[in-house]
Amino acid sequence: MTSSQRARAAQCVPGVSSLRPGLRPSHEIQEQEHANEGQQAEMEEITFSKDTVLSDIHLRIQHKRQFMVRLNAVGQPVFQTQFKVLWGNKVLETGTNKEDISLHDEKESLPSKETTPPDVQELSSLLDDDGDLEVLRRPPSPSDRSESPCIRDVVCPTILTIGSEEDCREGASCNAEDVIKIEHTMATPLEDVGKQIWRGAFLLADYILWQQDLFRGCTALELGAGTGFTSIIMATVAKTVYCTDVGEDLLDMCKKNISLNKGLTKTAGGQMKVKELDWLKNQLCTDLEDPYSWTEDDIADLYDQTTVILAADVFYDDDLTDALFKTLYRLTHALTRLCTIYLSIERRFNFTVRYMDITCDAYNYFRNCLNNFEKISDGKLKWTVTEIRPVFPQFFCYEREHLELWKISSTALT
Numbered sequence: 001m002t003s004s005q006r007a008r009a010a011q012c013v014p015g016v017s018s019l020r021p022g023l024r025p026s027h028e029i030q031e032q033e034h035a036n037e038g039q040q041a042e043m044e045e046i047t048f049s050k051d052t053v054l055s056d057i058h059l060r061i062q063h064k065r066q067f068m069v070r071l072n073a074v075g076q077p078v079f080q081t082q083f084k085v086l087w088g089n090k091v092l093e094t095g096t097n098k099e100d101i102s103l104h105d106e107k108e109s110l111p112s113k114e115t116t117p118p119d120v121q122e123l124s125s126l127l128d129d130d131g132d133l134e135v136l137r138r139p140p141s142p143s144d145r146s147e148s149p150c151i152r153d154v155v156c157p158t159i160l161t162i163g164s165e166e167d168c169r170e171g172a173s174c175n176a177e178d179v180i181k182i183e184h185t186m187a188t189p190l191e192d193v194g195k196q197i198w199r200g201a202f203l204l205a206d207y208i209l210w211q212q213d214l215f216r217g218c219t220a221l222e223l224g225a226g227t228g229f230t231s232i233i234m235a236t237v238a239k240t241v242y243c244t245d246v247g248e249d250l251l252d253m254c255k256k257n258i259s260l261n262k263g264l265t266k267t268a269g270g271q272m273k274v275k276e277l278d279w280l281k282n283q284l285c286t287d288l289e290d291p292y293s294w295t296e297d298d299i300a301d302l303y304d305q306t307t308v309i310l311a312a313d314v315f316y317d318d319d320l321t322d323a324l325f326k327t328l329y330r331l332t333h334a335l336t337r338l339c340t341i342y343l344s345i346e347r348r349f350n351f352t353v354r355y356m357d358i359t360c361d362a363y364n365y366f367r368n369c370l371n372n373f374e375k376i377s378d379g380k381l382k383w384t385v386t387e388i389r390p391v392f393p394q395f396f397c398y399e400r401e402h403l404e405l406w407k408i409s410s411t412a413l414t
């Protein structure tokens, strides 16, 4: 941890961060982001309650208009953001270092979109709020970076400012192959954090886009999918994606996002199914009254066909982490085929009263669970854990610091 990170983290209010390791409540972020502006008290008073979590992704973007599209069923403002996919030579070659990659047996070639739309150049030259041209900087080539393989120039997502309602219309063709449109909230209580997009979703999406051949035609299951960002990217190559989470309001939002991005996923021809899958329950929901319940056919297809399980940024509460690992255990045993699990996590540093220091409890807990998972010997399956170093190219602009990607492969013992 650098001294500046330590200083920033030390500004956190101890009481709340020790109660909730993981995602940072609003007042911590406000202190970090607005301390110099002296606006924190004002903001807390006007806008946020104590356990509100602000969107990390969007907080880093300055001077950008966000387009509020509606209020959701529980009265939270919903925004739509368009994230640009950087194809071909626009890809940010984040520390793409052959030596690093070969250590992990990854492929070295960068994918490029088969058909690059002619106006991709226009997309990279955007107008800012004042009408000035904003040009994406070309990342330095790997040969420019011999001293430090992980230098990144861009530290925030590329947001395409939505200029008119016309652009926002469902199905409106806004270079469908290069832009992913996501409805999300900016600030939500802790129990609704799935309505925001987290950086772990970008990391996993980057990996999928980089390793397209690995996932082409597969059936994938995403756990804790939130807005559906990673599932949508997976659906650009997979045959079927089961996009799962809990809560009707969240699943509605996810479904809406899938429909907003039909243009992006249609080339793969795969289907996306939004379903409820609660890690705290042993059974899949089959209640026909529930709009996101599972049919018998879905369940049979899930168990027979799934070979990939994904989960992005879902380790922020120890009880949920336990529940998720139990779910992974149950699922991998129920699946007919062997599967590979990809987990992204952000190492978050919080001040805790217990240790009177900066710790990353939720991350440490996750690592313990990962170790224990690998040690399980039930005579049926064996799991092997590998870290995939995040040195593969970025198809989305975001800050990768403290993000990690883990792969768990199952092997049959009988």
Ligand SMILES: C[S@@+](CC[C@H](N)C(=O)[O-])C[C@H]1O[C@@H](n2cnc3c(N)ncnc32)[C@H](O)[C@@H]1O
Binding pocket: 193, 194, 195, 196, 197, 198, 199, 200, 201, 223, 224, 225, 226, 227, 229, 244, 245, 246, 250, 277, 278, 279, 280, 311, 312, 313, 314, 320, 323
């Ligand atoms: C921090 S969000 C990450 C969302 C999304 N994967 C992303 O990275 O943008 C954590 C997700 O875990 C989901 N979650 C929490 N408890 C859950 C449970 N018991 N069963 C299934 N999903 C759960 C939340 O609803 C939320 O979508």
